[in-house]
Amino acid sequence: MVDETGIFIGASRKPDDSYQRAEELLLRYGNRHGLVTGATGTGKTVSLQILAEGFSNAGVPVFCADIKGDLSGISMMGDAKDFLVKRAEQVKLDPYQFQEFPVIFWDLFGEQGHPIRATISEMGPLLLSRLMNLTEAQEGVMNIAFRIADEEGLLLLDLKDLQALLANMADRADQLSARYGNVTKPSVGAIQRTLLVLEQQGAANFFGEPALRIADIMRTTRDGRGAISVLAADKLMMNPRLYATFLLWLMSELFEELPEVGDLDRPKLVFFFDEAHLLFEDAPKVLIDRVEQVVRLIRSKGVGVYFVTQNPLDIPEKVLAQLGNRVQHALRAYTPREQQAVRTAAETFRPNPDFDCATAITQLATGEALVSMLEDKGVPAVVQRTLIRPPSSRLGPIAPDERRKIIAESPVAGQYDEAVDRESAFEILQKKTKEAQDAEAQAKQQNSGGSRWTIPGFDDVLGTGNRRSSNRQTVAEAAIKSVVRSVGSSVGRAIVRGILGSLARGR
Ligand SMILES: Nc1ncnc2c1ncn2[C@@H]1O[C@H](COP(=O)(O)OP(=O)(O)OP(=O)(O)O)[C@@H](O)[C@H]1O
Ligand SMILES: [Mg+2]
DSSP states (O other), rough: OOOOOOEEEEEOOOOOOOOEEEEEEGGGGGOEEEEEETOOOTTHHHHHHHHHHHHHHHTOOEEESSSSTTTTTGBBOOOOHHHHHHHHHHHOOSSSOOOOOOOOEEESSSSSSEEBBBBBHHHHHHHHHHHOOOHHHHHHHHHHHHHHHHHTTTTOOSSSHHHHHEEEEEEEEHHHHHSSSSSOOHHHHHHHHHHHHHHHHGGGGTTSSSSGGOOOOOOOGGTTOOOOEEEEHHHHHHHHHHHHHHHHHHHHHHHHOOOOOSSOOSEEEEEEEETTTTHHHTTOOOHHHHHHHHHHHGGTTEEEEEEEEEEESOOOOOHTTTEEEEEEEEOOOSSHHHHHHHHHHHHHHHHTSOOOOHHHHHOOOTTTTEEEEGGGGEEEEOOEEEEEOSSSOOOOOOHHHHHHHHTEEEEEEEESSSSSSSSHHHHHHHHHHHHHHHHHHHHHHHTSOOOOOOOTTTTHHHHHHHHHHHHHHHHHHHHHHHHHHEEEEEEEETOOOOSSSBBBBTT
C-alpha cells in the first residue's frame, strides 16, 4: 500500500466505528516535520516504526533513536501474529506483506552498534556548555577557550584536548583576562571538574575521531530503499543531557552540511527525535530559540524532523507550530493538570465536527490515534480518529546475535570501529610544557655551574641530558610548526560557526 506519493498510516473511523478511508502522510510534505505523542504504552514506538518503514520504502534515509531497544525489530522480517493480521484487516491493508529493512546500528558507546563520534571542535562551545550545564560565566570562558584554540592552531578533538587547553588557560589566566576578558582560575577549575564528571559518564568515547560522516546516515540500498540508522539509546538515556546534545549536534550538522534544495517530491532524510522533551528541559532560552531556528530552516534542506514525546506541551510553542504532521495517541486525564494538557493537545488540531477531540484523546485504544497530516497546499487536514497499521517488520527487540550479524555486514563495518588519536591540542600543549620545563632546568643547571654530583654508571645519562632535551626541542618545535600550519588552514574555516555553534564546514 506504499504508493509513490504517500505513506499509508492507517484507517480512519466514522463515529459508529466503521471504516472511513485510508490516511496517509504525503511524501512531498515529509519535510514539514511532525509530532508523535501519547502516554506510555499507547503505540508511539509502533507509529514511529511504520513511518520509518514507509520513508525507507520511499527511498528516504531515516535516523532514529531506540530508547528501549524495541525499535531494533525493524531490521527483521515481521511475522503473522494474530493481532497484527487482525489489525491489517481492520485497516484494509491488503496484502499485508512482511519485510525486513536495511538498518545500520549506531551506539555512542560502541557496544550495540558502530561508534558515533564527534570532535570537540565540531560540537562547538554552545552545545558543549549545554552538555556540561555551565553557568553564564563559565560559558564565557568556554567561548574564549574555542577562540584561543582557533587562534593558536590547537586542534580540539577529544576531552583530553579540552582538558589540556583549560589547564594551560589556568596557568596564564591573568594574561588571558587582559586580552579576552574575565578568565578566572575558579571558573576554569569549575569547567575542568565538570569535564571529569562527563568523562566518568562515558562521554570520552563520544569525543574524538573518526567523526561521523553525514553521508553515512544518508545511504540508500541498490534497490532504492533508504537506510534506517538506529541509535541504541538505552544506556545513553542514563545521561539525558548527552543524548539531547548529541541529537542537537547531529541536526545542526545536517543543517550546516546539506545544501539548500527547496521543495522536493520527498525528503532527503527524516530524523526522529524520541523523548524530545529532553531537548528543552531546563534549556536556556537562547538554545531553544536556536533549535527553533534550525527546525524552521532545515526544511528547505529537505530534512524532516519528527518529535516523539508523551505530551505536546513538552515542546515549546514556537517549535510546535512548525510540526505539520501529527499523530496523537491516548493521554490520561485523571488530574486537573492532565485534563488541561488534554484540552491543550486537542486545541492543536483542526477540529472534526464528528467528535470532540479532547474526549477522544482519553478514549483512544492502543495503536489508535488522532491523526492530522498536511494535505494539499500544506494545510493540516481535519483531524481523524485513526487505527494505525501494523508494521511489516518485527515488533519488539532483536536478539544480540541478530544484532551482531547486522553490524558485521553493515556498509560502514570497520570504518568507525577503532578510535584514532592524532596529534592535537593535548599533545601539542604537552610538548610545549615539556619544552618550558627543559628550558628552565637547563637555565638552573647553567646557573649552578653544572652538576657536582654524579651517580656511578649513570653519569652519561645525566651528562647528556641537556643535549637530549635540546635535541627533542628542535624536533618538537618542527612538529608544532608543521601541525600549526596544517591546522591553521583548516582552522581558518573552523572559525565560522553555525547557528548551534557547531562547525560550518565547506564555507
Ligand atoms: N499500530 C499497531 N498495530 C498493532 N499493535 C500495536 C500498534 N501500536 C501499538 N500496538 C501494540 O501496543 C504495544 C505498545 O505500543 P508501543 O510500544 O508503540 O507503545 P509506546 O507508546 O511506545 O510505549 P512507551 O511509552 O512505553 O514506549 C505494542 O507492543 C503492540 O503490541
Ligand atoms: Mg515506545
